[in-house]
Amino acid sequence: MTFAALALVLVVGLQDRTAAPDSPSETPGQEIADAETLARAEEVASELGRYLSAIERHFEAGEDPLSGEPGEAMFSDDACATVPVEEQDLSKFTWVAGAPGRPLVVDQRGEAPLVLDEGTGREDAIDQTRALFRDLERSLGGRPTRAAEIKAKEVLHAVGAGSDSGPDTWDLRFRVRHVRRVSGAEAVATKSIWKIRVTFDGPFLRVVAWAGAVVETLQLGSDPDSSGFVDVTTSVLTGERVKWLAQSIMELRDRFDVDVGVGILGHHGVAVADTNGDGIEDIYLCQPGGIPNQLWLRNADGTAVEAAGAGGLDIIDATTSALFVDLDGDLDRDVVLGLASGVVILTRTDEGYREAARFERIGITSLAAADVNSDGRIDIYACAYANPYDGSTFPVPYHDAENGQMNLMLANVTQRPDELLFGDATVESGLDVAGARFSFAATFEDIDDDGDVDLYVANDFGRNALYINDGDGHFENRSAELGVEDIAAGMGASFADIDGDGRVDLYVTNMESSAGRRVTGQEIFRTELDEETRALYRRHAKGNTLFLRDGDGGFRETGLASEGQWAWGAIPIDLDGNGALDLFVPNGFVTGTNAQAPDL
Numbered sequence: 001m002t003f004a005a006l007a008l009v010l011v012v013g014l015q016d017r018t019a020a021p022d023s024p025s026e027t028p029g030q031e032i033a034d035a036e037t038l039a040r041a042e043e044v045a046s047e048l049g050r051y052l053s054a055i056e057r058h059f060e061a062g063e064d065p066l067s068g069e070p071g072e073a074m075f076s077d078d079a080c081a082t083v084p085v086e087e088q089d090l091s092k093f094t095w096v097a098g099a100p101g102r103p104l105v106v107d108q109r110g111e112a113p114l115v116l117d118e119g120t121g122r123e124d125a126i127d128q129t130r131a132l133f134r135d136l137e138r139s140l141g142g143r144p145t146r147a148a149e150i151k152a153k154e155v156l157h158a159v160g161a162g163s164d165s166g167p168d169t170w171d172l173r174f175r176v177r178h179v180r181r182v183s184g185a186e187a188v189a190t191k192s193i194w195k196i197r198v199t200f201d202g203p204f205l206r207v208v209a210w211a212g213a214v215v216e217t218l219q220l221g222s223d224p225d226s227s228g229f230v231d232v233t234t235s236v237l238t239g240e241r242v243k244w245l246a247q248s249i250m251e252l253r254d255r256f257d258v259d260v261g262v263g264i265l266g267h268h269g270v271a272v273a274d275t276n277g278d279g280i281e282d283i284y285l286c287q288p289g290g291i292p293n294q295l296w297l298r299n300a301d302g303t304a305v306e307a308a309g310a311g312g313l314d315i316i317d318a319t320t321s322a323l324f325v326d327l328d329g330d331l332d333r334d335v336v337l338g339l340a341s342g343v344v345i346l347t348r349t350d351e352g353y354r355e356a357a358r359f360e361r362i363g364i365t366s367l368a369a370a371d372v373n374s375d376g377r378i379d380i381y382a383c384a385y386a387n388p389y390d391g392s393t394f395p396v397p398y399h400d401a402e403n404g405q406m407n408l409m410l411a412n413v414t415q416r417p418d419e420l421l422f423g424d425a426t427v428e429s430g431l432d433v434a435g436a437r438f439s440f441a442a443t444f445e446d447i448d449d450d451g452d453v454d455l456y457v458a459n460d461f462g463r464n465a466l467y468i469n470d471g472d473g474h475f476e477n478r479s480a481e482l483g484v485e486d487i488a489a490g491m492g493a494s495f496a497d498i499d500g501d502g503r504v505d506l507y508v509t510n511m512e513s514s515a516g517r518r519v520t521g522q523e524i525f526r527t528e529l530d531e532e533t534r535a536l537y538r539r540h541a542k543g544n545t546l547f548l549r550d551g552d553g554g555f556r557e558t559g560l561a562s563e564g565q566w567a568w569g570a571i572p573i574d575l576d577g578n579g580a581l582d583l584f585v586p587n588g589f590v591t592g593t594n595a596q597a598p599d600l
Helices: 003-013 035-060 122-140 240-245 249-255 514-520 531-539
Strands: 093-099 102-108 149-157 168-181 187-201 204-220 270-273 282-285 294-298 304-306 319-325 334-339 342-349 352-360 364-370 379-384 408-412 422-424 438-445 454-460 465-469 475-477 492-496 505-509 545-549 555-558 571-573 582-584
Touching: 035 149, 035 168, 035 187, 035 204, 122 168, 122 187, 122 204, 240 294, 270 319, 334 352, 334 364, 342 364, 342 379, 342 408, 352 422, 379 438, 438 492, 454 492, 454 505, 492 571, 514 531
Parallel strands: 319 364, 364 438
Antiparallel strands: 093 102, 102 204, 149 168, 168 187, 187 204, 270 282, 282 294, 294 304, 319 334, 334 342, 342 352, 364 379, 379 408, 408 422, 438 454, 454 465, 465 475, 492 505, 505 545, 545 555, 571 582
């Protein structure tokens, strides 16, 4: 994702504020800003992001990060250092994750506040920035071995737009991850928080002050097997409520009345987010109908406590997906839940979570969030699925069905914190076109590099859709033109630069079935159909598809990474620290054990 698109998502919490220039960066209650200020915030974050990427390249090459252009020239003449905070004042603590015998040691400390030291000057600010990179190198044990992950997390406008007192002043907060892995030695990963004050006058951005600290260091042992995975569920999730996680879907269906909502497919997602602000990410588990959803708050010692009831998140409706995201710009995480009966939006308040909106739609399967119309508010897209396995709808025609449930585009029109307002904008946005298929998953990405988010939807029983955004939140389906219809049994989709050429690629997960290939490949299979249609049936069982972006803006299908069995999605992630993206693909379906039961 480009920095422009990234900033667009993250400036929801932006607010004009009038704090004195030498006061600490604080996070007061915040309101949605006007469109002009939001656009300017995006420009500031993008420009600073490009600068940080440039100095990171020098750092990764073992060079002085401020050498070359723009380097030191980015610091303003009136720049100064920030007040140093000694390490012992930053609430450091250590905890251990991972599996028994394979510890992952985590050292955490607090963030360095951005407080200007008036007795310093430009050279002091530059020296302090170089010292930050020296601290990074010490924490890593050398220079990083792969490109840093830099994400803007907060953009605050310190001086009102159009002020006659000089250029705009902005405070930005970035999260930066570095990794160093050396063959035969332990791997180290760090997370840093950089708080940077800048001035912005037209195209010219200058750094006023830079406070930074390594807030987390992870050390993974040198055991060659230590990068593998071990199931530690039973040592982390403990207590009375674990018993509900141990029962299979079929056991629950035998126990509960069918109207409670225990579906046959078991489509229940997981969300990960720091829900209580302690710096450790927690786990929210969506459950079948009649079983309360669970929120496991993780502790520093690696254990976890179930606490959904205390916050009002122990929903008993059949839940398929959840998103924790700031929807009103007050810097806490609200919640969107996809239910078998629709979409529920809950606002986070001081007392817990409160329902703010509900939209009815049968069979919500997944959710995606992004600012689609560049107004600074996060909007929601929900995929819906008419389940043929419970007799509600059978896909017609089987290989290219459009008789499913209509997906939902929910526009965020919130004006005040804790008062969430959403409207159904499915038709207005153009997403009703090819929007009533059997959708399993959707993902946003800036495909055409124009600064707004586009949308890809993976559909079962037919062709997928790639909707291109015109910048104002109106979409046009151009999947055929760009070569990514992938007519098959679409289950999931992920965007990432798989081949490392700087262009985002697309990995689509489908059904792979050797039996299906044998049946559809026979000469006697559906002889009444033309060869083109027969080929579509064969494609339904072929497996996953990797589309690589070409130089003309479209995609070309490859035969790479097709095997994935009955795949339900994929996560591109560098699991072994070699700088190349791997693919984690969850898969599986029902294997019959009753010889008397009919085949599916």
